[in-house]
Amino acid sequence: MLTSETIALGTAMAGNRVLIIEDDDGTAGELGRILEGAGIGSDRAASLDEGLARAADEAYGLILLDRMLPGGDGLDIIPQLRGDGHGTAVMVLSALGRTVNRVEGLDRGADDYLAKPFEPEELIARARAMLRRVAAQPGADLVTLGDIEIHLKARTVHRRGRHVALSPKEFKLMKFFADHPGEVLTRMMLLERVWNLRFDPQTNVVDVHVGRLRKKLEAAGEPPVIRTERGTGYIFEPSA
Amino acid sequence: MLTSETIALGTAMAGNRVLIIEDDDGTAGELGRILEGAGIGSDRAASLDEGLARAADEAYGLILLDRMLPGGDGLDIIPQLRGDGHGTAVMVLSALGRTVNRVEGLDRGADDYLAKPFEPEELIARARAMLRRVAAQPGADLVTLGDIEIHLKARTVHRRGRHVALSPKEFKLMKFFADHPGEVLTRMMLLERVWNLRFDPQTNVVDVHVGRLRKKLEAAGEPPVIRTERGTGYIFEPSA
DNA sequence: CCCCTCCATGACATCATTTGTCATGCCCTT
DNA sequence: AAGGGCATGACAAATGATGTCATGGAGGGG
Numbered sequence: 001m002l003t004s005e006t007i008a009l010g011t012a013m014a015g016n017r018v019l020i021i022e023d024d025d026g027t028a029g030e031l032g033r034i035l036e037g038a039g040i041g042s043d044r045a046a047s048l049d050e051g052l053a054r055a056a057d058e059a060y061g062l063i064l065l066d067r068m069l070p071g072g073d074g075l076d077i078i079p080q081l082r083g084d085g086h087g088t089a090v091m092v093l094s095a096l097g098r099t100v101n102r103v104e105g106l107d108r109g110a111d112d113y114l115a116k117p118f119e120p121e122e123l124i125a126r127a128r129a130m131l132r133r134v135a136a137q138p139g140a141d142l143v144t145l146g147d148i149e150i151h152l153k154a155r156t157v158h159r160r161g162r163h164v165a166l167s168p169k170e171f172k173l174m175k176f177f178a179d180h181p182g183e184v185l186t187r188m189m190l191l192e193r194v195w196n197l198r199f200d201p202q203t204n205v206v207d208v209h210v211g212r213l214r215k216k217l218e219a220a221g222e223p224p225v226i227r228t229e230r231g232t233g234y235i236f237e238p239s240a
Numbered sequence: 241m242l243t244s245e246t247i248a249l250g251t252a253m254a255g256n257r258v259l260i261i262e263d264d265d266g267t268a269g270e271l272g273r274i275l276e277g278a279g280i281g282s283d284r285a286a287s288l289d290e291g292l293a294r295a296a297d298e299a300y301g302l303i304l305l306d307r308m309l310p311g312g313d314g315l316d317i318i319p320q321l322r323g324d325g326h327g328t329a330v331m332v333l334s335a336l337g338r339t340v341n342r343v344e345g346l347d348r349g350a351d352d353y354l355a356k357p358f359e360p361e362e363l364i365a366r367a368r369a370m371l372r373r374v375a376a377q378p379g380a381d382l383v384t385l386g387d388i389e390i391h392l393k394a395r396t397v398h399r400r401g402r403h404v405a406l407s408p409k410e411f412k413l414m415k416f417f418a419d420h421p422g423e424v425l426t427r428m429m430l431l432e433r434v435w436n437l438r439f440d441p442q443t444n445v446v447d448v449h450v451g452r453l454r455k456k457l458e459a460a461g462e463p464p465v466i467r468t469e470r471g472t473g474y475i476f477e478p479s480a
Numbered sequence: 481c482c483c484c485t486c487c488a489t490g491a492c493a494t495c496a497t498t499t500g501t502c503a504t505g506c507c508c509t510t
Numbered sequence: 511a512a513g514g515g516c517a518t519g520a521c522a523a524a525t526g527a528t529g530t531c532a533t534g535g536a537g538g539g540g
Contacts, residue, residue, distance in 0.1 A: 089373070099359040106365035111373055112352065119339040125346035133329070133351055133373070141393070153381070153393040167527055203530060204487080211488060230486070230537070407498055443501060444516085451517060470508075470515070 016131055017058070018042040021051035021074060022066040022093075031064060031093075031123075038124040040131070048077050055081050060088050061134045062127060065110070067094035078109035089130040093118075145178055146238030148217070148225065162220055169194070170213050177226065177236035186233035210234055256371055257298070258282040261291035261314060262306040262333075271304060271333075271363075278364040280371070288317050295321050300328050301374045302367060305350070307334035318349035329370040333358075385418055386478030388457070388465065402460055409434070410453050417466065417476035426473035450474055 018035055020042050022028040028044045035042045043058070045051035048071040055063060063081060065074040078090055089111040094101065097115025105113040112126055143150040149158040155171055157164045166174060173194050177185070187206045191197045195205070214226055227235045258275055260282055262268040268284045275282045283298070285291035288311040295303060303321060305314040318330055329351040334341065337355025345353040352366055383390040389398040395411055397404045406414060413434050417425070427446045431437040435445070454466055467475045 099362050103359075103361045103365040106362075106369045109369075109372075111369055119343075121343045122339050122346075125343040129346045129349075129351055132349075151393070153391065155394070169528070201529085205529060207487065208489080208529075215489090228487070409499070441500090445500060447516065448500075448518080455518090468516070 016040070016061045016135060018127065018131075019051065019054055019058075019060040019063045020044045021048065021063060021069070023047065023069050024066075027066075034120045034123060035127065037120075038128070040124075040127060047071050048074065052077055052080055055088065061131045062089045062091060064127075065090055065092050067092060067096055067105070075105060075108045075110070082109060087134055089134050091126065091130060093123075143178055145181055145236075146225070147222070148178070148238055150175065150178055157217075159217055159222055160220075164216050164219070166213070166216060169209060170216070173209055173213055177234075181236050181238055184229050184233050184235050189233070256281075256301045256375060258367065258371075259291065259294055259298075259300040259303045260284045261288065261303060261309070263287065263309045264306075267306075274360045274363060275367065277360075278368070280364075280367060287311050288314065292317055292320055295328065301371045302329045302331060304367075305330055305332050307332060307336055307345070315345060315348045315350070322349060327374055329374050331366065331370060333363075383418055385421055385476075386465070387462070388418070388478055390415065390418055397457075399457055399462055400460075404456050404459070406453070406456060409449060410456070413449055413453055417474075421476050421478055424469050424473050424475050429473070 018040055020028055020031050022031065022044065023046050025046075028046070032042050032044060042064075043054060043060075045054050048069055051063070051065075054060075065078070065081075067074045074092060074094075081088060081090055090109065091112040091114060092105045092110040093114050093116060094105070095116045102113045102115070111130060114123060114126060141151060141153050143152065147160045151157070152175075155168075157166055157171065157174055173190070176190065176194050188200070190206050191200065195201075210226060214224065217225060223239055225236060225238055227237055229235055258280055260268055260271050260275075262271065262284065263286050265286075268286070272282050272284060282304075283294060283300075285294050288309055291303070291305075294300075305318070305321075307314045314332060314334075321328060321330055330349065331352040331354060332345045332350040333354050333356060334345070335356045342353045342355070351370060354363060354366060381391060381393050383392065387400045391397070392415075395408075397406055397411065397414055413430070416430065416434050428440070430446050431440065435441075450466060454464065457465060463479055465476060465478055467477055469475055
């Protein structure tokens with residue numbers, strides 16, 4: 001048996017990081033520095049496509065979106081940014097600062113609209129307000145991994161829309177897998193974190209429950225999502 | 241046996257109405273008209289105290305808050321507005337429009353800050369954006385009646401912060417009571433709506449379950465909330 | 481290529497929970 | 511004081527969750 005590492009991963013809830021979608025290097029850098037000075041972490045995407053990719057990847061709390069980008073108007077991707085399920089907020093930053101522009105931005109889905117140039121303090125204050133609101137949401141509710149949806153509060157699981165009824169133990173197991181996608185999880189880890197055991201019960205409880213979970217997750221002929229790593233443990237691999 | 245009225249009561253989710261807290265009659269009226277023109281319903285409170293009272297009463301989606309009011313600065317009541325549990329958003333409207341003022345407002349809890357004078361279109365767009373975000377929340381989740389909280393998704397009940405573990409049937413019963421506070425519910429109604437029976441099973445199932453629910457709701461010495469209406473049925477009376 | 485280890489799975493036992501029934505006794509009302 | 515209505519403890523049946531075990535199969539190392 002391997003050592004029982006305890007790796008704490010974050011859930012897929014809307015986080016407190018910010019994604020900056022901005023083609024101009026200078027502006028992007030400045031935004032990043034302003035936020036960093038306020039203790040707000042950020043990543044940067046230089047194009048709309050990259051922005052969409054990053055947003056789909058990590059659950060940001062807020063996205064700062066430029067309007068005039070090489071790929072088109074930032075407003076165009078707001079619907080897709082929304083579609084990711086995380087309750088991410090979108091703030092548009094733009095040199096187009098007239099009222100009609102602002103109204104257009106807000107009507108097309110932005111949560112806030114700040115005209116350039118702006119005071120760094122106001123950006124920080126508005127970003128904080130947005131992150132605060134996002135964090136206050138019961139937002140940690142839905143976790144999506146591939147075609148699997150986990151409703152934490154309701155403690156239900158759906159795969160491709162089909163409801164998968166799980167027992168409490170199975171749900172806990174599912175959640176632990178979901179918290180560690182792509183990682184090999186040894187039986188010891190599972191026993192510790194799902195069964196709260198710090199010793200080996202000398203039985204195959206884990207195997208049996210993994211089997212039951214598999215059966216239920218694949219009951220309608222869906223592809224497998226839990227792979228056996230022979231001699232080691234199991235890996236949860238959500239199908240993209 | 242009485243007729244089984246089905247009175248649909250609203251849940252405590254944040255709604256789509258707007259509360260205007262503004263002492264100046266002219267401004268308040270204009271705000272109301274602007275919103276009405278955009279199809280957004282609103283109520284008005286003329287003072288901070290009235291605002292707090294109304295906010296506690298109805299679950300607004302958005303509150304428009306003036307700063308300079310007779311009772312003090314509107315910013316002062318933001319924490320209390322937040323405390324109501326509904327995810328209501330707060331937008332501050334103020335003649336104090338300098339960056340420092342805006343930053344102050346946002347830092348003290350406002351979700352948005354619009355300086356007077358403003359374009360009606362921008363107010364509408366921002367109000368819509370706020371309501372949209374509030375509505376996107378899993379808001380219908382929490383129902384509060386007096387000291388009892390019902391989390392619909394999680395299917396859990398708390399009284400005065402204490403978790404009350406209920407069986408499925410008990411939860412359904414609790415929910416039905418919560419949907420009809422202050423109304424006399426006959427055994428027949430309960431059998432119909434909680435047990436899905438259209439006939440009398442000739443047993444005291446209802447009594448037994450009401451008893452069990454009572455026991456659990458009052459397990460820590462809390463005052464009774466379900467009163468027996470002798471010869472008729474039961475009444476759920478949440479303690480204020 | 482064969483064997484041995486590891487794993488998957490059906491069957492079963494046990495335990496806990498939920499739900500409904502009944503009998504008893506209290507309490508309120510008249 | 512008596513009667514009907516209600517509260518409640520005890521019990522039983524049904525259901526579901528969890529863990530154990532035995533068997534057979536699959537896959538990798540030698």
